[in-house]
Amino acid sequence: MKKVAVVFGGMSTEHDVSVVSGMSILKNLNKDKYDVYPIYIDKKGNWYEYQVDKDDLENIKIGDEISNSKKIENPLEYLKKMECVFPVLHGSYGEDGTIQGLFELIKVPYVGCKVLSSSISMDKAYTKMIFDKAKLNQTKYIYLKYTNGNYTYIDDELNTIEQTEDEVVKTAEQKLKYPMFVKPSNSGSSVGVNKANNAEELKQAINLAKQYDEKILIEQGVNGKEVECAVLEHNGKIEVSCVGEIKSAEEFYSFDSKYKNENSKTQIPANIDQTLAEQIRTQAKKAFKAVDGKGISRVDFFIEDGTNKIMINEINTMPGFTNISMYPKLFENIGLSYQELLDTLIG
Ligand SMILES: Nc1ncnc2c1ncn2[C@@H]1O[C@H](COP(=O)(O)OP(=O)(O)O)[C@@H](O)[C@H]1O
Ligand SMILES: [Mg+2]
Secondary structure (H helix, E strand, O other): EEEEEEEOOOOOHHHHHHHHHHHHHHOOOOOOOEEEEEEOOOOOEEEEEEOOOOOHHHOOOOOOOOOEEEEEOOOOHHOOOOOEEEEOOOOOOOOHHHHHHHHOOOOHHHHHHHHHHHHHHHHHHHHHHHHHHHOOOOOEEEEEEEEEEEEEEOOOOEEEEOOOOHHHHHHHHHHHOOEEEEOOOOOOOOOOOEOOOOOOHHHHHHHHHHOOEEEEEEEEEOOEEEEEEEEEEEEOOOEEEEEEEEOOOOOOOOOOHHHHOOOOOOOOOOOOOOOHHHHHHHHHHHHHHOOOOOOOEEEEEEEEEOOOEEEEEEEEEOOOOOOOOOOHHHHHHHOOHHHHHHHHOOO
């Protein structure tokens, strides 16, 4: 039996989401094939062996506490005994290359993207640069930094130009049209993402985003459908799922809309024509290769109303993995079950 550690929780704003993904994986892993070690990382970064009760796995929800755990005093030694680690961690310290670096150092095999692809994909500003290089179409954007109380605008050639808050707003207004979306460059689950319809809201949104990361992106809003495509790589062979659509119950797919609003729905496959779906699948594969992806990713796009233009939004190297999450459901639709997906990823 293969010793597999499932690591969940973690120190990011997406801790609670990771716990639910982790529980789903624990529940579905084939116990006849794998000797499973559940590892919970709390928000402070402490590691625990989770003493699991099967009923708890079924019922855990976003925000539930993890109890019944025993502290792991030496996580490195603990991990070294594993034959595979599945880091089902979203966001900082889990999806950004840091924990992947640790696995590389101790030479333990792990599921998913390696250090470089994880860190590029976690940082929206750098993802955009790579997507530009790959000539993947995306909405217009500008990129800023906020350090030591000062804003720096970073132009297309990566020159840095100090600006006041008012100048930043002016730059955004010169380059982009309202509505705009402001985002921390490193974030996820829509945390710190806000929509701005005017200068006042733009300032507010910038001030919110800078609480999460010193790098801030301002994008021109796209009016259209939101669609997603799942990618699975195994021994160099890349499989792409069908395309699914997000039907957000709120003005945009915010944290609450994603996880708390039961009126938000997903539609699989998306209600779009075959040619468009094929183009999206091709672009999803291209994006995965552009970031040098491995194992798993979900690639998200907009389809602009009226023009049907495809615009790539982002790539997630450890997408939500509950049994109702988009990633496993997209593959289920093309005949790959949740359990088969886990077997492939671990394989
Ligand atoms: N340029 C944009 N135009 C329209 N909606 C956007 C844009 N950028 C983000 N959004 C909305 O905000 C949500 C979260 O933004 P996203 O970039 O996907 O961040 P996260 O990594 O947190 O998921 C998206 O799912 C979408 O609903
Ligand atoms: Mg997103």
